[in-house]
């Protein structure tokens with residue numbers, strides 16, 4: 287399992303302890319299960335999407351506790367939703383039970399998923415992509431999208447991207463790649479993707495590409 291997944295599992299254990307319902311609530315009181323970060327974007331985007339199939343199929347990857355997946359279901363989709371964190375999936379299933387939702391929650395890594403040729407009409411990334419940082423994982427993710435999205439399907443991405451005035455206090459930010467690196471001081475052998483700068487070691491923790499670079503990257507898949 288990739289090193290950056292541990293942070294999510296820890297976050298969801300905290301979320302469970304604090305009785306909160308979505309990831310963003312860990313950082314701001316303004317969010318809730320029915321008021322998730324990507325909601326206003328989804329409200330604007332879904333009416334623009336035209337899917338002719340009687341049974342519309344959607345996938346949300348990095349679904350967390352399922353706020354986006356539930357919203358898609360409420361909007362007429364049959365939904366699969368995948369997340370790497372066992373605690374997130376456990377909470378998502380609990381909430382689904384309470385709300386009588388039929389979303390199919392799957393515990394797994396979208397970069398190494400065995401799902402194949404599903405032909406989804408819609409795939410949604412609801413703030414997962416910035417946490418998938420290594421070049422290999424991103425290639426695997428986009429190849430997954432390519433093989434599971436219908437040729438006339440839609441791919442919606444809500445993600446953190448490059449911002450000129452963002453301050454990276456504890457990180458080294460490489461503007462060229464959009465990768466945000468944090469220093470590591472022990473267990474150096476565990477990190478394949480580490481880089482060395484002035485005798486210090488760093489690993490990529492986030493990726494905030496410029497919009498045009500993200501467009502190119504997605505276009506290549």
Ligand SMILES: C[S@@+](CC[C@H](N)C(=O)[O-])C[C@H]1O[C@@H](n2cnc3c(N)ncnc32)[C@H](O)[C@@H]1O
Pocket residue numbers: 294295308309310322323347348349350351352353354368369370371374394395396397412413414417418
């Ligand atoms: C910022 S959180 C957003 C969660 C959720 N979409 C929401 O809006 O509440 C990013 C999510 O992506 C999940 N994630 C990160 N890498 C993943 C991967 N490779 N496969 C599946 N899920 C992943 C994390 O566990 C986490 O739940």
